[in-house]
Amino acid sequence: MANVVVLGTQWGDEGKGKIVDLLAPAFDVIARYQGGHNAGHTVCVGGRKIVLHLIPSGILHPGKLCLIGNGVAFSPPAFLKEVAALEEYGVAVGDRLVISRGVHLILPYHPLVEKIAEERKGARKIGTTSLGIGPSYEDKVARCGIRAGDLLDLEVFREKLITNLAEKNALFRSAGFPAVDWEEVYAEFAGHASRISQYIGDVSLLLHQKMREGKSVLFEGAQGALLDVDHGTYPFVTSSNSTAGGVATGLGIGPTRIDEVLGVAKAYTTRVGGGPFPTETQDERGRLISERGNEFGATTGRPRRCGWFDTLAVAYSCRVNGIERIVLTKPDILDVFEEIPVCVGYKYKGSTLSTFPAESWILDKVAPRYKMMKGWKSPTHHLTERGRLPAAFIDYVKFIEDSVEARVCIVSTGVERKDSVLIEEELEGVVDLGRVRKDLS
Ligand code: IMP
Numbered sequence: 030m031a032n033v034v035v036l037g038t039q040w041g042d043e044g045k046g047k048i049v050d051l052l053a054p055a056f057d058v059i060a061r062y063q064g065g066h067n068a069g070h071t072v073c074v075g076g077r078k079i080v081l082h083l084i085p086s087g088i089l090h091p092g093k094l095c096l097i098g099n100g101v102a103f104s105p106p107a108f109l110k111e112v113a114a115l116e117e118y119g120v121a122v123g124d125r126l127v128i129s130r131g132v133h134l135i136l137p138y139h140p141l142v143e144k145i146a147e148e149r150k151g152a153r154k155i156g157t158t159s160l161g162i163g164p165s166y167e168d169k170v171a172r173c174g175i176r177a178g179d180l181l182d183l184e185v186f187r188e189k190l191i192t193n194l195a196e197k198n199a200l201f202r203s204a205g206f207p208a209v210d211w212e213e214v215y216a217e218f219a220g221h222a223s224r225i226s227q228y229i230g231d232v233s234l235l236l237h238q239k240m241r242e243g244k245s246v247l248f249e250g251a252q253g254a255l256l257d258v259d260h261g262t263y264p265f266v267t268s269s270n271s272t273a274g275g276v277a278t279g280l281g282i283g284p285t286r287i288d289e290v291l292g293v294a295k296a297y298t299t300r301v302g303g304g305p306f307p308t309e310t311q312d313e314r315g316r317l318i319s320e321r322g323n324e325f326g327a328t329t330g331r332p333r334r335c336g337w338f339d340t341l342a343v344a345y346s347c348r349v350n351g352i353e354r355i356v357l358t359k360p361d362i363l364d365v366f367e368e369i370p371v372c373v374g375y376k377y378k379g380s381t382l383s384t385f386p387a388e389s390w391i392l393d394k395v396a397p398r399y400k401m402m403k404g405w406k407s408p409t410h411h412l413t414e415r416g417r418l419p420a421a422f423i424d425y426v427k428f429i430e431d432s433v434e435a436r437v438c439i440v441s442t443g444v445e446r447k448d449s450v451l452i453e454e455e456l457e458g459v460v461d462l463g464r465v466r467k468d469l470s
């Protein structure tokens with residue numbers, strides 16, 4: 030069967046966690062390729078809610094192998110906390126999880142580096158999750174990062190830590206913060222090392238072997254394409270490649286191993302943190318979306334900014350990711366609206382833009398042009414049958430499909446796995462529907 034990427038087409042929080050959880054039964058391996066515990070993947074099973082940050086959502090399915098690729102920024106304490114939470118929930122991680130030797134560590138002082146950088150930006154701050162994700166990636170690119178593999182030899186780790194921290198302490202002192210003592214960090218991480226070394230392995234090699242055996246892989250994206258460090262709304266982005274290109278570099282496989290990219294898109298748009306958001310709606314309707322959609326960050330609890338579906342943004346996302354199939358989530362949040370605006374163009378300096386400019390300074394100044402779609406005004410919540418989708422909703426879907434040049438293959442109608450309308454002909458040859466349905470029944 031095919032190896033499939035599931036990633037977000039907007040600014041994250043499109044509902045990827047639920048979709049990965051729904052499709053996981055059809056795959057043998059689930060792999061994360063970028064991001065860190067800034068991600069928040071909410072999964073609801075049997076009325077219980079679990080939020081995963083770092084460990085692939087596939088872990089909730091017994092027997093699935095879960096991988097954390099080298100492209101991930103890895104926090105050992107966050108990981109250990111998640112393992113404990115899963116165990117409390119009744120999910121044994123055991124030997125089903127492998128962490129790449131090449132993941133870059135988030136060190137306990139990385140959040141302070143981030144705090145100083147954010148404060149210096151003032152009004153132009155990014156509004157990050159404050160978890161040290163950016164500084165860990167900065168160290169990686171600056172070639173002074175420390176990787177999980179370095180924890181396997183504590184002498185190596187110690188030496189790298191001393192060098193890395195010397196530079197950071199110069200920054201801390203200049204910003205009026207006390208220096209961090211390397212011995213404390215060393216002691217803490219030596220403890221983590223003894224607990225995580227059993228999980229560390231060669232993820233690229235393992236993937237290669239599994240694919241050779243004919244096993245199928247689901248690549249689980251974090252954040253969304255518009256937060257990609259290269260293709261997103263820079264500099265208001267995260268520090269990794271959340272687009273499909275990141276799959277190959279973030280796991281150590283060739284692009285020839287990726288068969289399909291499924292793009293998850295919410296029926297409207299949200300964004301957490303700073304940065305441009307042309308279709309943002311701060312009126313009563315925006316508040317209604319926020320309330321009905323429970324739009325609060327799964328990691329930071331911050332309210333998400335809400336707005337209308339932006340066909341320019343999602344079409345752009347389809348382009349940079351090679352997406353031909355879309356998973357549309359949370360249409361039920363819009364069930365109450367008489368009319369639903371959909372953005373079809375941007376007015377900018379007297380002319381109309383019909384493609385998405387990723388430059389945030391242009392996006393700051395555009396005025397969205399909307400097409401008013403008729404609301405369906407009937408409940409889509411919990412629907413599972415395609416034939417029961419309201420006609421006006423089908424028109425909404427068709428309009429989106431035509432505008433973004435991709436087909437909708439799944440409509441998600443609620444938080445539970447079973448709240449899903451599967452469009453069979455679009456999923457044919459992409460996922461083994463028999464295996465997905467078996468798990469649903
Ligand atoms: P960072 O990833 O913590 O550096 O944050 C950079 C930007 O990405 C901020 O605007 C965050 O709010 C946003 N961000 C990071 N992770 C997520 C996520 O999982 N969902 C939505 N936004 C995110």
Ligand code: MG
Binds near residue numbers: 043068069070327
């Ligand atoms: Mg999220």
